[in-house]
Amino acid sequence: PLPQSPPGPYRSVASLKALTTGLHPGRDTLDGVFEHAAQHFPNRDCLGTRQLLSEEDEVQPNGKVFKKVILGDYIWLSYREAYQAAAHFGSGLAALGQRPQYNIAIFCETRAEWIITAQACFMYNFPLVTLYSTLGGPAIAHGLNETEVTHIITSKDLFQSRLKVSQGLEQIIVVDNKPGTWTDFPKGIRVQSMATVQELGAKPENLSKPRSRPKPTDIAVIMYTSGSTGIPKGVMISHSNLIAGITGMAERIPGLWYTDDTYIGYLPLAHVLELSAELVCVSHGCRIGYSSPQTLADQSTKIKKGSKGDTSVLQPTLMAAVPEIMDRIYKNVMTKVQEMTSVQRTLFVLAYNYKMEQISKGYSTPLCDRLVFRKVRSLLGGKTRVLLSGGAPLSAATQRFMNICFCCPVGQGYGLTETCGAGTISDMWDYSTGRVGAPLVCSEIMLKDWEEGGYHSTDKPNPRGEILIGGPNVTMGYYKNEAKNREDFFVDKNSQRWFCTGDIGEFDPDGCLKIIDRKKDLVKLQAGEYVSLGKVEAVLKNCSLIDNICAYANSDESYVIGFVVPNQKQLMTLAKEKRIVGSWEEICNNPEMEKEVLRIITDAAVAGKLERFEIPKKIRLSAEPWTPETGLVTDAFKLKRKELKTHYQDDIERMYGGK
Template sequence: MSSAAASATAPVATPNANLYVALRAAFPQRGSATAIELCDGPHAGDRYSWDDLERGSAKLANLLARLELPPASRIAVQVDKSVEALMLYLAVLRAGHVYLPLNNGYQEAEIAYFIGNAEPAVAVCTPQAFPWFSRIAFQGGTRHVFTLGEQRDGTLLDRAAHCDDVQQPVHRAPDDLAAILYTSGTTGRSKGAMLTHGNLLSNARVLKDFWDWRAPDPLSGEGGDVLIHALPIFHVHGLFVASHGALLNGSRMLWFSKFDPRAVVARLPEATVFMGVPTLYVRLLGEPGLTAAAAAGMRLFISGSAPLLVETFDAWTARTGHVILERYGMSETVMLTSNPCRAADGERRRGTVGAALPGVGLRVVHDDGRACADGEIGHIQVRGPNVFAGYWRMPEKTAEEFAVDADGTRWFRTGDVGQRAADGGITIVGRSKDLIISGGYNVYPAEIEGWINEMPGVAESAVVGVPHPDFGEGVIAIVVPRAGADLEGSAIIAGLKGRIAGFKVPKQVFIERELPRNAMGKVQKNLLREIHRGLFG
């Protein structure tokens, strides 16, 4: 065979689509430049360089390689926020495995479900949680359980310290899984949204351009945007939108392990970008130090994960001179829409989440699938390279959540209800799945109702969200007692604490003789929301 013929039949090498490869390519050439500065805790003032991120994540990736795990193993992580936790996420990407972040408010029963469903090969928890967490993990078949503390302690770092700090990222294709994020449905059963390397990278690149991220000098790493990172890193907003944004831009982060409004205001003069949920903006407005002068150097304030009250939007503009950019996304899709960033692209309208991002298809349809006219309210469906691959081990549920056109085009049914303006701007008016978003966290009524209904003396319950000035929505429960039972709302709240995450626990419980129902016997939650609408002022 001639050399020409041999080369013609040789397999063509495909580029490595591992997300970490793209992130690392944006790191400044001067590796000693500051990537992250700690802003709180006992190590406040410490700095991590870009080389630290590269070498630290390499050590952790090599540790995972030593464990000889099956390809694309799930790595479940429930730890406090730290730079080392971010390095662990990067290490899982590098090693070609699948990252499974878990809200650090989850309790034993919740963790048991996630372990049983995802069957992770490795689980990482805080040192304090190790006694109960490891018991659940080992009983669920997890082979390796490590600890990682917020003070750079734990067995994970101890083991990784003996590993090499050079590692070649495992080759991944765009459709290979990078992460699984659990999000519950109206049935109360949690679903694992499978996000690929291609999903996450495509969305990060779109946001980098659309939000006009200003790159630092590629050699020195100086200048450009500086991000205040004050969000948790166990969900889309903090881990994918904020962290990916800074890493893909080579931008420095001012890192808060816990949100402190006064401390954040004090660092505004050093930053240019801030991302937060509405709750954070409410708390920042409570600080006298928040002034136009303090925010003079800021370029962009972004809000998401929950509806932003009009009062908060207006108060922020009046106090700082900045107009908050609102956007819309989901665990299954990362970001979908955004108000304009550049003034030349239009105004940021309060109460709206902007138009579909470049590359994202979005339509609003009636119940029968017909397209809604501008201004008509309907169901929001989306498609694009950012839309997830499906729900982990739930092929039937995945198929149910997608609408398929005659030409085979698949549209994800978001479960949100909204309307589109003539210019493409989207307003979210409700959620067909009764999802509650409190303080930026998703709360699913059916799950909470399940816990309440198991309590002695409870006949049935209904959980709804009502407007809350701080959290966006406050969780409340209406409970019907069994005949002869004497229930106390405070006792029900106490019984839930310690069993489920704190953000899921109702802020108030009402004991009623019955729940309002329609002619078909369905509980009319819209009436309950209206009755208690003014509860929190």
């Protein structure tokens, strides 16, 4: 028989039509798209920031000090004002010696100034190097040195706490209004505020200078991915890549053209999911109100008790969230349900099950929404009409819960920095779980056989294999990394670029994709069985006792082990039942507790149909949560396996009998 070519490509039936019309006819670069928005919606609110009214230090019972803030209303820049701010900033950067097609870096939290900087760079054709604020010092220095930047835009907090100045740096521009008096920066580097640079750019002699406009093929962004392995790689994203990506995304979000949508921006803008989502909003005249994970809701850590979080004030209609944040909301609400009176709890469960049945038939439940779920819905401001999830797999339980309690569809998407974050997004009327939807109009998808893992495009009932994404949203490759480019990207006979994702997918008969595995997560045990660590984690994450889990296996051992971040409330309840007392650390380190949690995990694994050899035989409970700051997970909360292995090396040796 002839060799099987990969089946596909799978594509959206609307693909060619939607892409030929594009976002706005004749606007084929990002500065053109922003200009179009400023001309069509000049007086609409564009970027909003909450006023800081006061901040104070609050001493906790354990002696730790938390900074608490009281915030006022949102202050808005209109589209015309935002466009002007960007034009002045770009002109000012040019006056300071920044030249077209020479890299410039931004290292800053998600805020209005970030997008203004990005738009200024798009206008003046300065490729923008983006760095995660939680990358480690060496990784940041690597990005700055590799891209040879002379100018960097940052904030005072990040500059003082994280930035290691690289060679060749000449100008540091601080987004805060008053950079204050600093003495600890290196000699020979000028530090000034964004406002000063804008004033310089607004001078008629600078504004009147002709600017070098970008071409669609020019690089708009060099985005350093936080990579779960090795040193970060800079992904080169052109103007046409981003426009194709946001065209694809916008096509899946119903009613963008006709509504006055408000989007809440709080995820890192150095991540492709957030940048694409905000560019979709700007291209359609939506408002973007800025927030942060610490000030998102009334209960958030930085919000002073009794004052309002950002969602309550902004009441967003659109929101993107990583599963980690949705899981947190889900667990918080479920804990509150446990604390209700038995009558209230019964009512909640009845309403929940009734609504689940109704939405699976395509019906809405206005009465239940108003009487039972309104309170939960108000956690996100009460007006959310679409929630978008990306960055990692969302558990079925959490997705169902968000659908039901927040009374809006949850679109799950799949994409990578290398494909502009675009690949698939589920349709808003599709209430099935565990799937990431059909290909976007900008993407084609093929499945390539992977012999070692036993996945084939001829598998029955559904084809399976490594996901390859092709289309105009597939980026230009990695910056200064030819070897990796040859490995991960290729161009087909029709001159279309493709990216090999390393993820394993399966297509359902209706054209929707499921992510079922990852090539890098596969480990072969001593007896020859292959274990997918990602699959084990996905099943066990549904267990309410687990906040996070990392499965680990050594090829010369016969079993899997696991590191577990337990849910504090649930574990304390379990400890009480077992009459085990002590501090949080002592309970996590108690061998009896380890045994007890392992028993519950094993039951969950059996219920989740894991094979015998896939079930962890030993575990370690971690008293410390894993956050991007600890360096054990990426900014999108994906596990960094290498770092976790190093961190738990002693425990690995103990669980594998001290080998």
